[in-house]
Amino acid sequence: MIGHPFYAVEPWSLRETEIDLDVLGQSESVFALGNGHIGWRGNLDEGEPHGLPGAYLNGVYESRPLPYAEAGYGDPEAGQTVINVTNGKVIRLLVDDAPFDLRYGRVLDHERVLDFRTGLLERRVTWESPMGKRVKVHSSRLVSLVQRSVAAICYEVEAVDTELWVVLQSELVANEALPDGAADPRVAAVLKAPLVPEENSSRTAGGLLVHRTAVSGLRIAAAMDHHIQAPPSLNETVESFEDLARYTVTAVLKPGERLRLIKYVTYGWSQVRSEPAVRAQVEGALAGAVRTGWEGLVDQQRTYLDDFWARADVEVEGDAEIQQAVRFALFHVLQAGARAEHRAIPAKGLTGTGYDGHAFWDTETFVLPMLTYIVPQAAGDALRWRYDTLPLAKERARQLGLKGAAFPWRTITGAECSGYWPAGTAAFHIDADIAAAAVRYVGATGDTDFEKTIGLELLIQTARLWRSLGHHDGQGRFRIDGVTGPDEYSAIADNNVYTNLMAQHNLVSAATVAERYSDRALESGVDAEEVASWRDAAAAMYIPYDDVLGVHPQAEGFTSHEMWDFAGTPPEKYPLLLHFPYFDLYRKQVVKQADLVLAMALRGEAFTDEQKSRNFAYYEALTVRDSSLSACTQAVMAAEVGHLQLAGDYLAEAALMDLDDLQHNTRDGLHVASLAGTWVALVAGLAGMREHEGTLSFKPRLPSGITRLAVNLSLHASRLRVEITANTVTYQLQDGSSLRILHHDEPIDVTADTPITRPIARIPPAPPLHQPPGRAPLRRDAPQ
């Protein structure tokens, strides 16, 4: 790829050795730090140049009206957009009288390293000012995974060859000017100056800003403190204004002499707490951070991550790029979800403003399958967030004339923010995706406290939605008409197979859990009749099938539609949604992202092997992957039906989505679901892992480019390590006593500390497939 930064291929870090100011935005996303509560884009310490300045707090948004040329009943009136909160990253440097700014002078050397084991973003740069004065800057930055409200920076500036007068201005900046938004509808609407000042103050080496969002009425506080090590010629001042708090330190540095500044920043926000309360909250957190100190924060971060990697690492041998990419993915998904704690995990995490900062089905369908097996507490918290939003989802269902809960297609708070209902509200599968994630979480953790409270209620309310959304037709089939499945190049279709199969699973799971906790279910008004009506609907669920072609139509009638003119669609016309009207896409056979194929991945038991092969081949030829949510699923099914090389190709596409900026929009934030999809492609794809009624099964097989794959999975009290080579697989239990799994359908009881090794049968070569012209994934013939 041209036009993206070059990163060195290293197993445990992401290293940039040159800086290209034209593609700064992408580097800010991949070098973003966060903990699920705070997100800091990888902006340069001095604030500019930047692609997009960004500091985010999970749940902090501004409301904006959603306009309609022709409004309809039930169209959401208010949207929600993530906003850039007070920027605590800024440390400006004056070298003699020249501002340190990479757009002027000369960069003599540059390096930024994101270390997945330390969790630090380090930067080293040697710069010559326009007047020929040279400085070295070394900064380290962290957003603490242990202290949720805390971020910190260690900043050092050194005079290289002449004595220098340096001034550091360390700031909190609110309402930063943002670059203008692009015309691409996927890019978030940019809101200007959303923060209304409430309070500002400064004290020795520190400062504080409190603001409130104008419409959504959220109170946001940021505080900072500093610790300085410097030559004696020191001079310190503090000052504060409505949108600026500043700590200024001045020093004269002899050649080789360094000024070292530690900056502690804390954040807090609340919808209900008073200004003094929120202020006290950030000042309290600040006291804790200062007490811990920089080295202490660094140590805590390392300890947290050591534990994480011990539980979660994925080892890939034979393809160093994939090895790096999967650790990059694990690290960033951890950052997105680790400390979200009853808040959403947005599609971009807290790394950018793409998709307005909204959370979608991405979380439950792509991110939680990974978090459930490596950071189960974070998966549980994400579902607790959905649970907390049930009142809004019930109200939305009521507005739509439905029972139960209608979860939003896109949201920050839980309120529906989709302004185009055919590809928003109509995508009711989000309900089943949430239900499936809850069932999966309970299956993996055995968390019965969760199951009988959060899980039960989520299942009841989603089952009620399906029961009221579908109906029995004259032939007794349970139909779900007029909804939109995962593929966004179709909409408002009858009996989408993915939706119907997921709804079936939802209804059966709800019935099972409601019967398991019948007393509690009765408290929610669920009696035996209602449970029976769920089982009945599930049993009668209509799954259309095209007997002539011998494939499942994605939805009823799909296979009768005209084929998209793939041959007549040149490469520059992708993504299609930016060059063709929805009307044209919806009525033809063209698939944006895995839909029927995702149904086969998640509800595999509903298809025969023969159907899987035929369906996969049919949809391969139609799927253009204009969504980043497609490649990982295609990797999973390619592996299952025996296209191992293709599975590897799709794995690489998912893995390199952001590192290679494959969708050309990483500048707006990372594709968190595709990052998680890297793990899914390896674990559900190459290791062939499936979960069915709480039991894990594996059908591992590696493509030729990968010689060894080892994954670690948390299961109940156990940790299962699965290590795969070309010819064998070894299952090993690291905690816990015993676990029954399936290896290529053979039951195996894995016991602690007794690795079990099994051979892997060769798979016969599958018949060749084709993708739409120009849309085949890059062949991964020569991995590095």
Next chain:
Amino acid sequence: MIGHPFYAVEPWSLRETEIDLDVLGQSESVFALGNGHIGWRGNLDEGEPHGLPGAYLNGVYESRPLPYAEAGYGDPEAGQTVINVTNGKVIRLLVDDAPFDLRYGRVLDHERVLDFRTGLLERRVTWESPMGKRVKVHSSRLVSLVQRSVAAICYEVEAVDTELWVVLQSELVANEALPDGAADPRVAAVLKAPLVPEENSSRTAGGLLVHRTAVSGLRIAAAMDHHIQAPPSLNETVESFEDLARYTVTAVLKPGERLRLIKYVTYGWSQVRSEPAVRAQVEGALAGAVRTGWEGLVDQQRTYLDDFWARADVEVEGDAEIQQAVRFALFHVLQAGARAEHRAIPAKGLTGTGYDGHAFWDTETFVLPMLTYIVPQAAGDALRWRYDTLPLAKERARQLGLKGAAFPWRTITGAECSGYWPAGTAAFHIDADIAAAAVRYVGATGDTDFEKTIGLELLIQTARLWRSLGHHDGQGRFRIDGVTGPDEYSAIADNNVYTNLMAQHNLVSAATVAERYSDRALESGVDAEEVASWRDAAAAMYIPYDDVLGVHPQAEGFTSHEMWDFAGTPPEKYPLLLHFPYFDLYRKQVVKQADLVLAMALRGEAFTDEQKSRNFAYYEALTVRDSSLSACTQAVMAAEVGHLQLAGDYLAEAALMDLDDLQHNTRDGLHVASLAGTWVALVAGLAGMREHEGTLSFKPRLPSGITRLAVNLSLHASRLRVEITANTVTYQLQDGSSLRILHHDEPIDVTADTPITRPIARIPPAPPLHQPPGRAPLRRDAPQ
């Protein structure tokens, strides 16, 4: 109905004898005057109080951005909204020092009469000022059907019982303040102060204003002149400002003495002509109007209308309300279309701002079937307007990836202005509706000059659209997927029967006419291969049928959808679109307006009698008539399948739509298509008229409430009079030599001046039908 003005039932006029200021808006619509070029709402002479002030010029609009919460490729960016142009109606009156204003003082008597034969709106009022001074005002107003740019008012004020000082201020007013728009999305967006002043001037007894619209850049001029007859104590002044020109006359009136003012107003507008040119245009027209004089204008109007009624009158005996309503309808449809001359006939005519002043398929499907047989020149002109917009429609087709022309769902200039594509752009049937109107026009007029130019090109471009929109499936059927039919409670469905049948007719007609004028067709690139491909697609057109239920689904799959919960829908939840989301409406069996039933009315030969009866009964139970475009079509098919009483009920609903304000929005303008539908319900319904390949057929039968129905139809050089009683029908040719028609399928050659009378066979009573609960039409048991 409560809350609408009461009108006396009279055969040739609409008379209001009380004024209710709360429902002034409706009266302004029904008393509107126009000629297709100028439209003046029936505002009170003194300007206020008003429901909505309104002066419109056909084609004059302002552009406005169409906002989208989530925009898609091909969404129109600019909307068009009809604007209130310079108001030339205003004549303010000062009685001593009290302004004549019905909100103050006392109205002692009031009458307004719209006379369908004179074309005058007359008003008589006696008013007592708050100071107890009484005046009589008598005004007459016309918008000339003969002099297209001219309107005029004769205004008289008389002192009743004391000597009075009166001041008349006759004005041109631009950028009038308008009432705030309602939340109902069907109400037009109201634009404030859209006119930018360019020129104003005054001269003896006259004045002129020239403005330009800010964004659309249209230049609009209005001029006025006056002629006064008064006592000698006269004092006249003129003045002009940017948005106001005023002629003021002062007089002292003794009891019984009258001041009489004639006001001439002319309008002109242009997108390209210079300010001096447009100014000269209105001043020239003004000179002509003054030369003609008030009495001359009145005489011209009467002569024009005498001719119109001789050709177009419909006589209804036995139901005086229907008699009045059909003449009201004929008069207003004439006003909407008479002098439109290469401009659109909007859904509201020029009577209000409803639907933004846009034209829809209403014109071709409801209005032109009437105009074609009574004012064929106006029907031809409406189609010439479509022809003139072909460049825009071709460009739209190209943008949508289609061939030929994609006519806009809603527009003023011909550019698509629909901001919700599922119920806009996807309603491609507009193309076939236009084609059918062109074929009908040629069949009725024999206008071969039109056929080989306008008609041929319209047919070619619409046929090309269908050929590129549909495709042959694996079974060789020609399918049209993902489009929206007439029923707006369904959208984006496959193989809508109405659409497919109308497209079939379009393709066959295009092939026939292209073969008839093959040299000219070749100039448009149409060769024998292309014509063959049209015939082939038409022959293979897929018309879905539900074998189990024995009915046609409105679109593929429709009859498998869940039934709307009609029993659970209380009356206050209608119209459904204001109380339920589209997602819910689209996926269930509920019909806003005749769709499959319209297909049976317009393509009757494609259905057996048995199918018609079964289909009609099936859709009667689903159709809620939330659209004013439904009742007339249901009247037509009710009559055909033998439900004569029901046909009469639907006829009355169509006929009284505006007079009884049945949709509660007549204030926004008249329902021109429903007015035309009154004629359609009588002629295609009760007289059973159909046109097939140029031949008219009749199957007349009257419901019990109507004892005689006589209609007059223009056909080629002939005029056919059809007079129906309970037991007989008489066909009479009034010009021309001979005409072959079908009477209950029996061919009859009607010759000039030899009436032919035939008996009407009794029809066996049809099995009872039912409509959704609460949605049956009012029974017309006791007509007046």
